[in-house]
Amino acid sequence: IIGFHVKPDAKAAELGAKEKVDVRLYEIIYEAVADVKNAMSGLLKPEIRETVIGSAEVRQVFTTTKSGTIAGCKVVSGAIQRSARARLMREGAAVWEGRIESLRRFKDDVREVAAPLECGIGLEGRDDVKVGDVIEAFVLEEFARRLS
8 A cells, every 4th residue: 555645544554564555655756656666667577688608510420329429510600508498400490499408518517618619418308410510609688677
């Protein structure tokens, strides 16, 4: 309950406290407007932004009995991080999106490979990878939305 230039009587204040009703009283209109705006902003769902952090071109495809299909790639921009989400692009169109299952540099498991290095990338649940495909690594970030 929002009040401007008013005071609740004793019974109303007691009932509000008993029922756990938030009663806000203001003497300055700008404070009331700002407080309502902040309360309404808190109800908005956060905005989710996608940021591409790197891309790699598939140069060769390997099939192993242990790991399935591994894309032999050259990182062409940014960096590929194992913790990032990935998108498989074929001829400019996204054909798969999910997680990076494995990221290797030679025989070593690594967390990140930066351009212009080569690496092996295993995509979770995806075996259809072709030479010439592009793997984009991206992160999703949440931002609180505000009322203007």
